[in-house]
Amino acid sequence: MRAVGYQKSLPITDEQSLVDIELPRPEPAGHDLLVEVKAVSVNPVDTKVRMRAEPKPGEWKVPGWDASGVVTATGPDVRRFKVGDAVYYAGAITRQGTNAEYHLVDERITGHKPETLNWAQAAALPLTAITAWEMLFDRLDITRAVPGITPAILIIGAAGGVGSMATQLARRPGNIIVIGTASRPETKAWIEDLGATHVIDHSQPLAPQVEALPTGAPPFVFSITQTDRHFDDVVKLIAPQGRFGLIDDPSSLNVMPFKAKSVSTHWESMFTRSSFHTADMGRQGEILEEVSNLIDAGVLKTTLTKVLGPINAATLRKAHAFLESGTARGKIVLEGFDT
Numbered sequence: 001m002r003a004v005g006y007q008k009s010l011p012i013t014d015e016q017s018l019v020d021i022e023l024p025r026p027e028p029a030g031h032d033l034l035v036e037v038k039a040v041s042v043n044p045v046d047t048k049v050r051m052r053a054e055p056k057p058g059e060w061k062v063p064g065w066d067a068s069g070v071v072t073a074t075g076p077d078v079r080r081f082k083v084g085d086a087v088y089y090a091g092a093i094t095r096q097g098t099n100a101e102y103h104l105v106d107e108r109i110t111g112h113k114p115e116t117l118n119w120a121q122a123a124a125l126p127l128t129a130i131t132a133w134e135m136l137f138d139r140l141d142i143t144r145a146v147p148g149i150t151p152a153i154l155i156i157g158a159a160g161g162v163g164s165m166a167t168q169l170a171r172r173p174g175n176i177i178v179i180g181t182a183s184r185p186e187t188k189a190w191i192e193d194l195g196a197t198h199v200i201d202h203s204q205p206l207a208p209q210v211e212a213l214p215t216g217a218p219p220f221v222f223s224i225t226q227t228d229r230h231f232d233d234v235v236k237l238i239a240p241q242g243r244f245g246l247i248d249d250p251s252s253l254n255v256m257p258f259k260a261k262s263v264s265t266h267w268e269s270m271f272t273r274s275s276f277h278t279a280d281m282g283r284q285g286e287i288l289e290e291v292s293n294l295i296d297a298g299v300l301k302t303t304l305t306k307v308l309g310p311i312n313a314a315t316l317r318k319a320h321a322f323l324e325s326g327t328a329r330g331k332i333v334l335e336g337f338d339t
Contacts, residue, residue, distance in 0.1 A: 003100035004313045005060035006255040009051050012320045017050065018313045020278075021060055026103045032104045033081055034073040035049045035089075039123035039335040040098045040237065040311055041066040041304075043161060043191035045153070048249075050320065062327045064097030065090050066111050067105075069124040078107050080285070086113040089288065090127035092274035099311060101337060108281050109274050111288025116294040116301055124304035125165070129268045130284055131247060132166035134223055139266035140243045143173050146219035149239045152177035154210065156202060156234075157224035158194075159187035161331045164303035166222055167194045172299070177215050181206065187329050194303075202226070206233040217242075224248065225326075238263055247254055305330030310338050 003023045010017040028034045055061040071081050081087065089110040091098055113122045114120045127274045136142050136153075146149055153170050157163050158180030168178040170178045179190040181202035188199045200209040209220065217239035223230060223246040231250070235257040239246060244258065245266040255265050294300040309315040312332045321333050 001101040003060075003062050004064075004311065004316050005061060005062040006050060007058075009054045012047070012050075012317055012324060015317075018063075018316050018320070020268075020313045023060065023062070023100065024236045026096075026104045026153060028075040028104055029057070030075045031077045031106045031108055032075040032105050032271055033051050033067040033087065033110060035067065035087060035103050035105060036072045037067050037069040037101060037311070038119035039068050039226050039333055040064050041123045041125075041127075041161075041331045041333045042316070042323060043127050044096070044323055045093070045127070047323055049097075057296055060230075060241065062096040063145065064099035065093065066123055066127045067091070068119045068126075069102060072102070080107050081110065081112075087111065088113045088122045088126050088292075090130060090270060090284075092273040096276050105282075106274065107285065109272070109284040109288075113290050114292040116296045117231060120153050120307050120333045120335045121302040121304050121332050123335075124161070124302050126232055126288060126289065127270060127304065128161040128165045128331065129169075130287055131162050131171050131268060133287050133291070134270060135245050135247065135266070135268040136169055136185060138243045139223065139268050140220050142170065142220050144178060146241050146243075149219045150177065150216050151175050152179060152215045152218040153220040153222060154179045154181070154183050154206070154218045154234075154237070155196075155222045155224065155246040156206070157226070158182060158191045158196060158199075159329050159334075160224060160299035161303060161328070162189065162257075163191070163224050164194055164330050166298075166316050167191050167196050167223075168300050172294075177218075179213065179218060184255060184327075190329055194301075195228065206230055207236040210237040221245070227253070232257075235261075235263075293303060304333055305332050307335050309334060310336050312338055 181194035
């Protein structure tokens with residue numbers, strides 16, 4: 001089968017950073033689904049893995065952690081899916097990625113593709129939807145109010161893939177004020193269209209901008225990017241007894257300044273459940289089913305902004321380079337293989 005992989009961690013400008021290769025088609029076992037991949041999206045984790053996870057000499061590492069496709073075979077323990085089902089999922093970071101014609105994924109972290117979306121639109125959703133859902137409702141628990149504080153959440157980096165989903169999902173409880181950050185006219189317009197109540201500029205200090213809003217100090221802050229840069233402002237602007245969550249990789253994080261306000265800190269990695277096979281691993285499949293229903297009901301919409309081209313090394317290198325530029329809005333998707 002055709003796939004895209006690498007053997008050495010190289011800058012994306014190097015043609016060997018991602019290469020077109022041929023690999024054997026995998027065989028499903030246990031709870032595995034063998035999926036014929038129709039479309040994939042590209043996430044920051046793809047670029048991080050490419051640069052940090054070098055395979056053993058002579059082996060190939062296939063990146064990619066988002067896909068939509070068709071089930072072509074199932075393992076003996078599969079109960080939720082059958083051959084021919086259209087699915088979407090983000091997979092597990094401990095296994096080979098989705099940049100391949102055929103891919104194995106555990107049924108417990110897989111959902112039925114939204115019926116109202118095409119392959120590309122569906123592939124844009126899984127990783128960001130799960131990450132946003134787990135942060136908002138499992139980690140920050142935004143449905144549990146902080147006493148005496150107006151329900152509001154500040155989403156730092158709201159125009160990217162995770163931020164685009166978090167902005168939509170945070171509005172679902174109905175009483176949450178969403179404050180998103182963006183720095184360009186097109187990204188500001190994007191998150192306003194997704195439902196942000198207020199938009200502030202993350203190229204400027206955040207605390208004074210939040211203080212100028214009529215909402216008061218937000219009890220929840222979700223930092224998606226550049227936590228190092230904005231942390232001092234977060235300490236100032238977050239409400240006492242608030243909850244702070246982050247998903248990026250600051251070189252260090254000293255949370256001691258939160259002590260006076262009794263602010264709790266929450267990390268989110270959507271790969272935790274699948275990497276450690278937690279008892280609630282199947283919750284990710286349930287989340288994807290819920291997202292699919294919300295999409296088909298018109299409550300949520302895809303965050304796809306661009307189909308870059310077919311699934312091959314040249315197009316993936318362009319996608320990785322664009323993500324590494326830090327200017328992405330929504331999600332980039334690749335669809336189909338060259339015929």
